[in-house]
Amino acid sequence: MVVHSFYIFNKSCQCIHSQRWQHYQQPAKDLSEEEEQKLIFGVVFSLRGLVRKIAGNDDEHFQTFKTSQYKLHIHETASNLKFILITDRDSPNLTKYLELIYAGPYNSAVVRNPLVNMTDERVTNENLRKGVEYIVKSIK
Amino acid sequence: MSFPIVHSLWILNKAGGLVYLRSFSDQLPGLNTNEQLVLAGTLHGVHAICSRISPITTSKSSGMQLLESDSFDLTVFLTRTGTKFVLITTPGHPASQALLNRVYEIYADTVMKNPFHIPEMPIRNEMFDTALDGFLRPPDFMT
Numbered sequence: 001m002v003v004h005s006f007y008i009f010n011k012s013c014q015c016i017h018s019q020r021w022q023h024y025q026q027p028a029k030d031l032s033e034e035e036e037q038k039l040i041f042g043v044v045f046s047l048r049g050l051v052r053k054i055a056g057n058d059d060e061h062f063q064t065f066k067t068s069q070y071k072l073h074i075h076e077t078a079s080n081l082k083f084i085l086i087t088d089r090d091s092p093n094l095t096k097y098l099e100l101i102y103a104g105p106y107n108s109a110v111v112r113n114p115l116v117n118m119t120d121e122r123v124t125n126e127n128l129r130k131g132v133e134y135i136v137k138s139i140k
Numbered sequence: 141m142s143f144p145i146v147h148s149l150w151i152l153n154k155a156g157g158l159v160y161l162r163s164f165s166d167q168l169p170g171l172n173t174n175e176q177l178v179l180a181g182t183l184h185g186v187h188a189i190c191s192r193i194s195p196i197t198t199s200k201s202s203g204m205q206l207l208e209s210d211s212f213d214l215t216v217f218l219t220r221t222g223t224k225f226v227l228i229t230t231p232g233h234p235a236s237q238a239l240l241n242r243v244y245e246i247y248a249d250t251v252m253k254n255p256f257h258i259p260e261m262p263i264r265n266e267m268f269d270t271a272l273d274g275f276l277r278p279p280d281f282m283t
Contacts, residue, residue, distance in 0.1 A: 056169030
């Protein structure tokens, strides 16, 4: 199983944390990191509206979607934070691990950290980075 | 897991317009025509953007193929000509992709071979309807 990248988006559509894992050499992308984050948020946001309409229920969430190349997993918290993991297409549903990241590293390194400004800043916290790394490595 | 049921089938033309919609169960709420068209358009756009955010740059990614949600799965099958077949099923349906391939076969046999059908326009074809009923509608005792 291959994990490509991990993102956290806050409720005002900003990417507050991202991590990438490069597994092999490949040509650079034709869009910048910031543009890519905007596209990812856009896709997730639109799909969220779509599944709510189809299910006719405002609490409906989608967990994963996949294409021929990758699979995107999402866990959305009650405070509208979005935890997103992108892996290879054959991996099982990993939303449980995203919940773990929220309950573990995010909670202890960001929520309980009085120095973090929760409004709109990027989280540059080494402990969060290490915690995510640890949980992602534990995925079998 | 519940008994696998097909909730509905959508067919989108290559411009993202909804040309066919059929419901096979009443477990999901019905949508009015306007909502249906808007959702089809959204799906068309998202499907295209999905291939842009692929983490792998050595080969091109397809659009979205399967969306897993709390109460349903949405499977998309894109044909060579850009027509999209979308199937909404119960979560974890084991054969949604195979069903879509069969729907495509029936579509080719009934809709495309009909000399009065105008490509990219809404599909009104009784043969297509009855053929789909035959294998997508769940048996009465199951619903």
